[in-house]
Amino acid sequence: MEEGSSGSGGSGGSDSSTGGSGGAQQRELERMAEVLVTGEQLRLRLHEEKVIKDRRHHLKTYPNCFVAKELIDWLIEHKEASDRETAIKLMQKLADRGIIHHVCDEHKEFKDVKLFYRFRKDDGTFPLDNEVKAFMRGQRLYEKLMSPENTLLQPREEEGVKYERTFMASEFLDWLVQEGEATTRKEAEQLCHRLMEHGIIQHVSNKHPFVDSNLLYQFRMNFRRRRRLMELLNEKSPSSQETHDSPFCLRKQSHDNRKSTSFMSVSPSKEIKIVSAVRRSSMSSCGSSGYFSSSPTLSSSPPVLCNPKSVLKRPVTSEELLTPGAPYARKTFTIVGDAVGWGFVVRGSKPCHIQAVDPSGPAAAAGMKVCQFVVSVNGLNVLHVDYRTVSNLILTGPRTIVMEVMEELEC
Numbered sequence: 069m070e071e072g073s074s075g076s077g078g079s080g081g082s083d084s085s086t087g088g089s090g091g092a093q094q095r096e097l098e099r100m101a102e103v104l105v106t107g108e109q110l111r112l113r114l115h116e117e118k119v120i121k122d123r124r125h126h127l128k129t130y131p132n133c134f135v136a137k138e139l140i141d142w143l144i145e146h147k148e149a150s151d152r153e154t155a156i157k158l159m160q161k162l163a164d165r166g167i168i169h170h171v172c173d174e175h176k177e178f179k180d181v182k183l184f185y186r187f188r189k190d191d192g193t194f195p196l197d198n199e200v201k202a203f204m205r206g207q208r209l210y211e212k213l214m215s216p217e218n219t220l221l222q223p224r225e226e227e228g229v230k231y232e233r234t235f236m237a238s239e240f241l242d243w244l245v246q247e248g249e250a251t252t253r254k255e256a257e258q259l260c261h262r263l264m265e266h267g268i269i270q271h272v273s274n275k276h277p278f279v280d281s282n283l284l285y286q287f288r289m290n291f292r293r294r295r296r297l298m299e300l301l302n303e304k305s306p307s308s309q310e311t312h313d314s315p316f317c318l319r320k321q322s323h324d325n326r327k328s329t330s331f332m333s334v335s336p337s338k339e340i341k342i343v344s345a346v347r348r349s350s351m352s353s354c355g356s357s358g359y360f361s362s363s364p365t366l367s368s369s370p371p372v373l374c375n376p377k378s379v380l381k382r383p384v385t386s387e388e389l390l391t392p393g394a395p396y397a398r399k400t401f402t403i404v405g406d407a408v409g410w411g412f413v414v415r416g417s418k419p420c421h422i423q424a425v426d427p428s429g430p431a432a433a434a435g436m437k438v439c440q441f442v443v444s445v446n447g448l449n450v451l452h453v454d455y456r457t458v459s460n461l462i463l464t465g466p467r468t469i470v471m472e473v474m475e476e477l478e479c
Contacts, residue, residue, distance in 0.1 A: 097267040106295040107167040132190040148297045161300040206268035231272045234284040386451040396474040401434040417454035440473040
């Protein structure tokens with residue numbers, strides 16, 4: 069339907085790296101899951117920015133739809149696609165997976181014209197096969213486990229190796245029954261077997277199927293990681309074990325590998341470091357050293373150094389910041405993350421400080437500067453935690469964050 073002129077703008081313990089049909093099936097499940105998450109994140113953004121809305125054509129109203137041509141404009145404007153041809157390919161990926169469709173199902177191909185399309189989740193026509201049902205169940209469980217009041221996911225050790233965001237099988241079964249996700253322990257165990265079969269959870273070292281025991285398991289993917297649409301064009305399946313993404317990162321990445329996109333982070337001592345920028349979605353933190361590496365599935369750029377040396381002149385304690393009459397001023401920023409992050413790096417512990425700010429990012433636009441100390445995030449005091457805790461707080465929160473900082477008056 070075109071818009072008229074009056075319209076408005078086997079065993080769960082198998083290793084996914086093994087060859088054969090089992091490995092191929094696992095990789096396909098991983099690709100499917102990534103497309104579903106990416107599509108859902110896009111749908112929510114389009115609703116938020118009113119790209120999806122009710123539209124009229126020939127006296128008929130089509131609820132919750134978008135105009136293909138306008139969406140392509142939006143994708144390019146928000147740097148989700150470099151050109152119209154790429155934008156069409158991205159949306160066709162979603163159409164091929166049954167995530168979007170033409171409102172009258174008259175066009176199988178996504179076209180750069182004034183046609184109405186809709187997310188199937190908005191009209192209740194999304195096909196719920198066993199794989200999708202397992203994925204949606206897993207995503208709901210993950211969201212509940214990631215809530216601030218839940219402590220089931222913890223760093224733990226098994227056979228001398230430390231793993232992040234793990235749960236113990238026996239405790240997970242207790243939790244499933246307690247939360248009403250299963251009526252009996254046996255039913256809860258059957259649910260976990262299904263989640264393993266569909267690649268939602270796994271044993272931390274892929275050595276065991278799911279058993280009611282003290283063995284440790286993890287979710288295979290971070291459902292909350294903000295995806296870039298360009299990832300849909302990558303035919304390789306994502307890493308089966310995602311690292312803990314930090315939302316604090318440098319935002320830009322050169323699309324031309326021959327060029328370098330950088331920004332300067334200047335310390336108070338005027339020592340200048342050039343920091344190559346990468347996307348948040350392609351970064352993995354390698355401990356507290358401040359080194360970051362780009363995922364090979366998203367960028368061919370080499371690992372980059374992100375200011376391992378603190379920009380602070382001297383160590384500062386939380387007690388010093390809170391001392392009456394101390395030479396610090398409080399400031400509050402409201403930062404709306406864009407498609408690639410918030411545009412700043414946080415480091416340190418008790419208190420954390422702003423290590424770097426992308427001059428063209430949302431944080432800089434809000435007034436954030438290096439050397440500021442983080443007091444609170446979305447109303448939660450963080451003066452006595454480390455940067456990893458603050459990172460997790462922002463990563464699992466809304467796209468719009470309210471941050472209170474303290475800035476040294478002489479700085």
